[in-house]
Amino acid sequence: MDFYNLSSAKSSRSSLLSLNKVDRSHSKLEVQDCTVYSRVGFRGVGAEAFLESNGLPIPKLPNQSLSYKNGLIILRLSKSEFWVVDTANKHHALIEALELSSKEAINVYRLYCQHSHGCFLITGDADLTVKMFSKVCSVDLSQGVFALGSIAQTSVARTNAIVTKQSMDGVVFTLLLADVASTQYLWEAIEDAASEFV
Amino acid sequence: MKIMNCPLNGPRNISEFVYGGEVKAMPNILTCTDREWADYVFYSENTIRVITEWWFHSPSGYWFIAERHTATDEIFKTYDPSELFNQRIDFEATSALEAEKPV
Amino acid sequence: MPFSLLKYGLKNDYPFENDIDLPLPTELKKHYDVVIIGGGGHGVATAFYLAKYHGITNVAILEKGYLGGGNTARNTAVIRSNYLTSEGVRFYKESVDMFKGLSNEFDFNIMYSSRGQLTLAHTDATIRSFRQRAEVNTHFGGKTELIDPQQIKELVPTLNMNPADMPVLAGLWHMDGATARHDAVAWGYAKGATQRGVELHQLTEVTDVIIENGKAKGVKTNRGTVSCGCIIQAVAGHSSIVAAMAGIKMPITTYPLQAMVTQPVKPFLDPLVSSSALHCYVQQTGRGEIVFGGGSDPYPLYNTRSTLDLKESLLASAVEMFPFMANLKLMRQWSGITDMTSDYSPIMGLSPVENYYLDAGWGTWGFKSTPICGKSMAELVASGGKVPEIIAPFAMDRFDVFRQVNEMGATAASH
Known part of the structure; x- marks a missing residue:
């Protein structure tokens, strides 16, 4: 096989992880593990045109994200790097199709963010979310500074991470993407940080 | 903590960055001598002045260039590498392999 | 007891007046056989062995600050030889052995x-x-x-x-594995060297190296110019900068x-x-x-x-x-x-400039090699540039031929 499609191997992803792993036992903040949901990244000077030709909206500036439909989030991580992240586990077919068609595109390089990163979704009171993050992250995520659609690529609980604030159906959430090898550690760290907000 | 201004991500703790060495011209790997290659890889002025160097913002995987003083540690300027490099540089690894003949 | 104290207090001559560790500062001479740049452990050790083993005493140690005030005073005084390569272990092992006898050799603890x-x-x-x-x-x-x-x-x-x-x-x-008082090592060597006629000039900064026809001829300092037969550079932390005065670029x-x-x-x-x-x-x-x-x-x-x-x-x-x-x-x-060198080993021996010897690249492994370093650099100088076998693997040109002595794994966090 000359092109191994990681997203299409959805069925082979570990079923040991619960698709509905949610921590809400001790906190007003709810953390959901979306690691096994589909996502794909593209990089290169042709990446922007490629995504547009596939009908996806593009954030205008680096370090901005936007919410497309039904929990599909598009992140622009640099001038020429984009991630498409499914936070609702509904867009696998679209992501798979994107991935396959990128094979033909010029100056587009696929990024393996499906398997390189873990993905957590944090919901709950906005102020408490900011307070929780201020314990583990040095970037100011407070309301006035970190608007909806902002991205911070920084260190969260000493792990490299991508943080963005988005909304779906009027519910604001924070998306946290970090090295997949650290997901267990980061889950516990976030759980611990959130546990004081009862 | 010391703060560095990332051209892509803004001011961040210095611990988010990785030092990537001085910006210097690479000799042509196909034509340079071993001594020239050693000079490029190992030798350095290593003196006290403002140097231009590569830095990497680890959480975003972004390489950029900084101008920093090697004694005061003052960072004067950071910018996207496109200010110095306007086209892709390819390394002809395959031809280098062909040129390598068994001794 | 209080009376004897009072007696000494009132006397004009003190009983230990002439028993001082280091001679008082003198003017720089016009010429020395050997100039050592750097009055840290390595510099004074080299002078000590030059004087003691080779009878070379027309030696000046030029130190920008004060005796042993640089990395000799800043290291964590670890002495060990459990390195990885044969070249490294043989070298550091001899150093550890020499450390054991230093207090006796110096008559100084x-x-x-x-x-x-x-x-x-x-x-x-x-x-x-x-x-x-x-x-x-x-x-x-x-x-x-x-x-x-x-x-x-x-x-x-x-x-x-x-x-x-x-x-x-x-x-x-x-x-x-051992530890020792790092300042005392520098003091012991300095005392022994100066007793044998070596001059230690503190607050004497080398500002330029005089080279004629590819040969080191002397140094300019903040206290005047000095001509010399040869120069040994033994500065930790500023090797590249001092070497640059002699026109030498280093892999550091x-x-x-x-x-x-x-x-x-x-x-x-x-x-x-x-x-x-x-x-x-x-x-x-x-x-x-x-x-x-x-x-x-x-x-x-x-x-x-x-x-x-x-x-x-x-x-x-x-x-x-x-x-x-x-x-x-x-x-x-x-x-x-x-x-730091890329292979975590020092750079010792000859340089591209004749009569200019290098003792550099001491990264985080300098204190523990003080005795063997002084001994072998003295041997190198006394023989007029014949590199002792024990330091031959650490020649600077090893980088030109990609023959590094890799001690990274045995060095990184266990100074």
Whole structure:
């Protein structure tokens, strides 16, 4: 096989992880593990045109994200790097199709963010979310500074991470993407940080 | 903590960055001598002045260039590498392999 | 007793007036046979052996600051020889052996204390490299062995055997490991060298090197120009800058290296303990203070500032290893400037300039090599440039032919 499609191997992803792993036992903040949901990244000077030709909206500036439909989030991580992240586990077919068609595109390089990163979704009171993050992250995520659609690529609980604030159906959430090898550690760290907000 | 201004991500703790060495011209790997290659890889002025160097913002995987003083540690300027490099540089690894003949 | 004290107090001549350690400063002479740039441990040791073993006493040591005030005063005084390569082990082993006799040789106590050094392995790969180091060390006559967790517990009962969730699997127990008072080493050498006629000029900064027809002829200093037969450069932390005065470019990058020390506590830690994975080493001094050190700073800099992030990460590792240390207070922090080579071995011997000898690239391994370094550099100079076999592998041109002596794994965090 000359092109191994990681997203299409959805069925082979570990079923040991619960698709509905949610921590809400001790906190007003709810953390959901979306690691096994589909996502794909593209990089290169042709990446922007490629995504547009596939009908996806593009954030205008680096370090901005936007919410497309039904929990599909598009992140622009640099001038020429984009991630498409499914936070609702509904867009696998679209992501798979994107991935396959990128094979033909010029100056587009696929990024393996499906398997390189873990993905957590944090919901709950906005102020408490900011307070929780201020314990583990040095970037100011407070309301006035970190608007909806902002991205911070920084260190969260000493792990490299991508943080963005988005909304779906009027519910604001924070998306946290970090090295997949650290997901267990980061889950516990976030759980611990959130546990004081009862 | 010391703060560095990332051209892509803004001011961040210095611990988010990785030092990537001085910006210097690479000799042509196909034509340079071993001594020239050693000079490029190992030798350095290593003196006290403002140097231009590569830095990497680890959480975003972004390489950029900084101008920093090697004694005061003052960072004067950071910018996207496109200010110095306007086209892709390819390394002809395959031809280098062909040129390598068994001794 | 009070009366005898009063008697001395009222007398014009003091009983020990003539028994001073270092002669008073003199003017610089016009010419010396040998000029040594740098009055740290290596410089004064070289002068000592030149005078004692080779009868060469028309020697000037030119020191920008004061005797032993640079990295000689800033290192954490670890003496060991459990390196990885044959070239390295043979060299450091001889140094350790020489350290043992220094107090007698100087008639001056360097407070040599042989307590052994223990390096911890947390992975199978590290154990394999430890096996190799133990074998190489044993081959060259050192006392080093691989020990198991039970033996480690007996040696260091206070050690957490599962620091940062990385269980201690084995240890490299280096019985020759030791520590000494680093200042005293410099003072002992300086005393011995100056007693034999060597001149030590402190506050004398070399500002330029005079080269004629590719040969070193003299130096310019802030106190005048001096001609000489040959020059030895022995400056830790500024090797590239001094070498540049002689037109020499070096394969060196300079980084700060930080260390810190706690308040004194009762003796609890005999060996010097270092963890390969946590990049942290811990030792208790004779005064009871606990010294911490780790890896070099993450980027090059000519500055001896300390940083909060290094302290934070280093102390996090130290507390993992010895949890009770969380209750201790730090007393001092400092940093030295280290000239790192890419293979973590020094650069010794000839340079592209005739009669200009290099003793450089001492990164984080300089103090422990002081005696052997002085001895072999003196031999090199006395023979007119015949490189002693023991330092031949450390020639600068090893980088040109890609024949490095890789000691990175045996150096990184176990100075």
